[in-house]
Amino acid sequence: MRIRIDFKGCVQHVSYVDSMNAALVAGLTEAGLTSEQVVGEQAYPWTFGMEAFSAPGRKRRVRSVVVSSPHPAFAEVLPRLDAAKVKVRSCNGDVIDGAEARILPCDDLAPGADEIMIGFISPFILPAAKEGKSKTRFHEELPVEEAPAALKAGLDRRAGRELALEIVIDPLTARTDGRKKHLIHIRRFPNGRSMILPGFAAPMTLRGAPEDVRFAYLAGFGAKTRAGNGCPALMS
DSSP: OEEEEEOTTSOEEESOHHHHHHHHHHHHHHHTOOHHHHSSTTSOOOEEEEEEEOOTTSOEEEEEEEEEOOSHHHHHHGGGOOGGGOEEEOTTSOEEEOTTOEEEEOOOOOTTOOEEEEEESSOBBOBOOOOTTOOOOBOSSOOTTTHHHHHHHHHHHHHTSOOOEEEEOOHHHIIIIIOSOEEEEEEEOTTSOEEEEEEBOOOEEEEEOHHHHHHHHHHOSSBOGGGTOOOEEEOO
16 A cells, blocks of 8 residues: 655656656556546545655656555555556656666554654645635645644545544644745646645654554645645654
C-alpha cells in the first residue's frame, strides 16, 4: 500500500506537481485502476510525495517518489506497477520518464501501532473556512490551534466515517520547525499563469485506533492529496 519509485541515476526535473500526478495516473491506469478511481471527486484516497532537491529558479531534481494509499484496490495494483509506464510529456515543459526507475518497498507501520510521529515528504495544504459558494482560499500561515481538527475532518470525509484519531501539533515545534510556508507549484495554465498554493510541513503526532492511525498515514493530510500534497513520513 506504500511504495517508492526510485529513479536511480536518472533524476527527473519537475517544475509542477501536476506533472508527476499525470505520470503516476498513467502508470496506475496501465496497472489496472480506472481513471475514475484515481482522478476526480469520487477517486479513492491516495497521495504521493516527491523526494527532491532544488535551487532557486530551477526545476526540482526528483530522485524518487513515494506513492501511498489505504484503499485495497491500490494494494492489488501497486505490486503490478511498471515504472516504465510512469511517464508524461507535459505542455508545461516537464518531461517524466520512469523507464530506468525501479519499484522499492517503502516504510510501513508496525502492526498495532496506535501512536506515531510524522513529518512530511510533501507539504500539506490547509483550506480556510468559507461560507456558501465563495471561492476556496488556503491558509497563508499555519493556524496551530485549529489545524488538527481541520485535518481530521478531511480524513473523516475520505474514510467515509469518523476516525478514532487524535492529531497533535506541538505549538513550540510548529513555531520553530513547521510554521514556515512552502510555495507549492501545482500547475501551469494554457495562458501561462501558474497555480501556486501555500503549504506546511509541521511535525505532528497521531494517536488512536491502529487501523485509523494507519488510514491517516497512508491517505495523506490536507487538501489536494492526490495532487501530491500532504504525504507523510515516519519520524524516529
